[in-house]
Amino acid sequence: MRRIIAIVIAKIVIALAKLMGHGGSNIGGELALRICPDILAWFGSQVKEKIILVTGTNGKTSTNNMIYSIIRQSGHTCVCNKLGANLDSGLISAFINSSNLTGRIDADYASLEVDEASLAKVMAQLKPNIIVFTNLFRDQLDRYSEIDAILDKIKASLEKAQDAVLLINSDEPSLVSLGCSVAHTKYYYGIETQIDMGSMDLAKDNVFCKLCGERLDYAHYFYGQLGHYTCTKCHFNRPIPDFKAFLQDFEHKRELTVIGSNGFKVVRAFNTNETYSIYNTLAAISVGGLLGNTAEIVERGLENYRPQVGRMERFYIGKPITLNLAKNPVGFNESMKIVRQDMRSKVVAIGVNDLPQDGRDVSWLWDTNFEILLEIDDTIVNYTVFGRRRYDMALRLKYAGIDESKLTISETNEDAIDNVVNTRSDAAYILLNYSLLFETQKILKGRNEDVKTDSVPSVS
């Protein structure tokens, strides 16, 4: 009975929140959790085939949505927290959205992204069959402290799920060290072709061997600490991936080929400036392979995948405006590398909030390489900063070396968008962190002149 009350109330709250335009909200799930604390375990027990969790710092939402598309393509039903609400309450909301009023769900699979710091809480209730690890970058320092502490937490939660199969990024040394320290069945995915992702080598978190403390030797860097590495002191090195990605460049396009161990081979075209999202696609293809799908189903699933809100989302308000979520140094650096490729005259707006879901500590702004923008400073007519930490952002740009006369500090989100639209330029980019995303997107959507906005995946 408690369960039914919890579900009915949550359904009403979720519907109300949607009406009021609060996307990606946790509130329905939070209420249900309070009324019925074991509701997640109960939902999980109804999943017929497999539960897949996707965790890590960047790339969770895109990877998870691609996995969902592949599973749907294979003709199965699947519960998914598509918008990226990834705390336990967000997972519950996803199940409630797929359930009837008595809480029954009809799902073959559940594919759920989970906040890396909430993994322990979630795994106390859900028994995952596959856990996908994307990467671990520094993020939200006040909530997560540091990478080492996160690794310890993840390791402890894995002890409760000995049967889970782990799918780990082989190019990510801190995650591989985690893999080395647990007895689970593991599969690795990695990029074999040593392509240039235009990295500036800033914000490398884990350049030291987690096992012996020696500096890792890199034969190749992709971005952040991702690359082909080896420890010269102990035996720690990059494992040979079970799912290998190869890239081939043609004149205006790039082709991604993923080869699995048993003849599984997926080929996919890639936009050349989407390098950062190769890992997301590779991880999703690997899950597709692990679930026993044919290459054809995986390829068609990926074609049907549509990115979520604020992932390189495009609008047109007097000029093309691109909105991209970026939450931490690596995410911002990768976003700015895309802006750097655009030589049109443009406004660059940066929004930074410091609410709990963003992380209250914004010192990471100084670990972010905003100097990337300075390289194309002559094409940027105006820098607009907004959000609760707009002055910190303004100072960061001043010390990066931009001319203060090009800087606009906007008091509200509306002012920021007005400034972006009204400043004469051929294009605009809006980069912002999480709690600013939905409100800003709503304003842009309301003023959008082009009904068919297209988008490409994001780093986030």
Add this chain to the structure above:
Amino acid sequence: MKMLKLTLCHLYPELLNLYGDSGNVLTLVKRCQWRGIDVNVINHNIGDKTDFKDVDIFFIGGGADGNLGIACNDINSIKPQLEFAIEQDRVLLAICGGYQLLGKYYKGKRDTVDGLGLLDFYTEAADKYFVGNIVVDTGDYYLVGFENHMGRTYLNGLNPLGHVISGFGNNGKDKTEGVRYKNVIGTYLHGPLLPKNPKLCDEIISIALKNKYNIEDLQELDDSLEIKARQHTLKSINNKFISFA
């Protein structure tokens, strides 16, 4: 007039770089360059054979516990040079983990790590992080920053950098924040510290110029954006603090 030139040594930037610490180095460099003062930045990493003789300003930041341990082994080998520099009135700015490292020991949850023992203070880990905006009165001006630390530091009678007006500081009990001995400045403030505290940054530059060239006065810069940023943060803590900007 000949070009003024200062040398800044960033200690272990590869290991101790957790909280935007390089922003402090950037701020020191920019505020010198804007005044036509040249700055040579030396990065000292593990195993490097660095000549510290001409260093005017040392900087050491914070890091994850594991990285602090690695840095600690190496920094002991340069302790005599650091001691000498301190007695020569050179500047040493240490933030968070780097600050803790200057003291006698850090008593962590699992084990106790010996510090450099350059100064007679100690730190113990507690269960809860002290997180949030912080305002500190140095007597000459107010510092505005962000703190995020588990360590509780006890000064054993050393002079603090300042007194806490809002926030936690060294240990949340005695209202002290940081440490000041000669020109050694240790503090938990990051955010980073110097961009929003131009007076402290300029004090550091002034000391270095006085040491090296016996120059007393420093050219004024336009700090209106810095002051607005300070006002914005101070106001968000308490409306009454706005005059501290």
